Amino acid sequence: MSDIQLEIDGKQVKATEGETVLTAAEKAGIKIPKLCHNEKLIPFGGCRLCIVEVASRGSSKLVVSCVYPVGENIVVKTRSEKINRIRKTILELLLAHAPASLSLQDLAHEYGADKNRFEKEASFCVHCGLCVRYCAEVKQLNAVGFIDRGVNKEICFIPHIAEKECSSCMECFPLCPTSYLQAAFVLVKGLAFTTE
Amino acid sequence: MEIEKIDQIIDKHQSDASALIQVLLEIQSENHWLPKEVLEHVSDRLQVPITRTMHIASFYKAFSLVPKGRNEVHICMGTACHVRGAKRILETVEDFTGIKPGETDVDMKFSLETVNCLGCCALGPVVEINGKTHGKLTVSETSEVLKSYE
Ligand code: SF4
Ligand code: FES
Numbered sequence: 546m547s548d549i550q551l552e553i554d555g556k557q558v559k560a561t562e563g564e565t566v567l568t569a570a571e572k573a574g575i576k577i578p579k580l581c582h583n584e585k586l587i588p589f590g591g592c593r594l595c596i597v598e599v600a601s602r603g604s605s606k607l608v609v610s611c612v613y614p615v616g617e618n619i620v621v622k623t624r625s626e627k628i629n630r631i632r633k634t635i636l637e638l639l640l641a642h643a644p645a646s647l648s649l650q651d652l653a654h655e656y657g658a659d660k661n662r663f664e665k666e667a668s669f670c671v672h673c674g675l676c677v678r679y680c681a682e683v684k685q686l687n688a689v690g691f692i693d694r695g696v697n698k699e700i701c702f703i704p705h706i707a708e709k710e711c712s713s714c715m716e717c718f719p720l721c722p723t724s725y726l727q728a729a730f731v732l733v734k735g736l737a738f739t740t741e
Numbered sequence: 742m743e744i745e746k747i748d749q750i751i752d753k754h755q756s757d758a759s760a761l762i763q764v765l766l767e768i769q770s771e772n773h774w775l776p777k778e779v780l781e782h783v784s785d786r787l788q789v790p791i792t793r794t795m796h797i798a799s800f801y802k803a804f805s806l807v808p809k810g811r812n813e814v815h816i817c818m819g820t821a822c823h824v825r826g827a828k829r830i831l832e833t834v835e836d837f838t839g840i841k842p843g844e845t846d847v848d849m850k851f852s853l854e855t856v857n858c859l860g861c862c863a864l865g866p867v868v869e870i871n872g873k874t875h876g877k878l879t880v881s882e883t884s885e886v887l888k889s890y891e
């Protein structure tokens with residue numbers, strides 16, 4: 546694995562080939578906001594909050610840092626007016642779905658996002674996939690998955706697996722940026738578990 | 742649908758997990774819907790988590806997770822058919838069958854769906870029943886056509 550030299554926010558940073566811009570930045574102590582990323586999981590690139598600007602060979606573009614691999618001599622900017630604006634809008638859209646989410650509120654504060662900008666559409670789940678991916682990739686239990694698509698997409702516990710496995714695990718609960726996962730679990734427990 | 746039949750389909754694909762969609766499609770076309778037990782059996786045999794099978798079965802419109810009637814009626818509501826009176830055709834079918842789009846009648850005779858353009862706009866208004874296209878339909882012809890299905 547060869548070393549790669551790049552610049553992030555004016556700082557010279559060394560990274561290994563195949564690493565993402567996000568991990569390289571974090572190792573260098575530079576914080577990029579993120580929602581759907583978790584070190585233990587395969588990068589997902591779902592929330593787009595970790596968006597950054599990458600300049601190389603004279604042109605610059607916006608990329609999603611948790612899935613974008615480092616490159617020799619690229620110049621990364623993690624904050625700019627444009628990036629702030631995009632993150633603000635993403636946060637406002639997410640807040641329309643999950644206005645009570647604490648992690649979203651913290652970020653909203655930082656980016657001046659207005660949680661009332663868009664009409665509320667309380668689906669609570671923001672489709673970050675952390676629960677689904679954690680259960681599949683780390684625990685390999687597949688007790689919770691996604692169903693349907695687009696605006697109708699939802700997470701869904703598989704009752705007979707959840708009944709057997711979840712009570713002694715619950716490791717995904719703290720990962721959820723909203724309280725939806727716990728609510729969904731309580732619901733499936735009440736509706737579909739055969740015993741208590 | 743008998744388990745042997747499903748196994749036959751799975752065997753044809755050498756129990757290959759990447760054939761999941763193909764397997765589901767074949768079961769769907771034989772059985773007209775995908776019951777829970779069938780999804781579980783397919784998951785077991787292909788060694789695909791049930792979460793994944795459910796995700797796929799609920800993602801594509803080609804799959805149905807509820808029983809379908811013997812005759813599947815698709816009414817085109819696309820632009821061309823719309824301007825040629827698709828709405829009246831839909832109302833006629835609704836009156837005749839007593840069901841709304843997305844529903845199946847108690848006798849399992851008809852299932853009704855609306856679609857947005859079947860790709861033969863010149864024939865509008867178009868209704869497709871069990872894959873057969875009925876074009877340039879009038880209200881009275883629509884009832885006649887429906888009567889011919891058992
Ligand atoms: S329930 Fe929570 S963790 Fe799971 S996808 Fe939705 S927001 Fe993410
Ligand atoms: S953290 Fe990168 S897209 Fe969500």
Ligand code: FES
Nearest residue numbers: 817819822859862
């Ligand atoms: S609009 Fe009906 S077939 Fe195209």
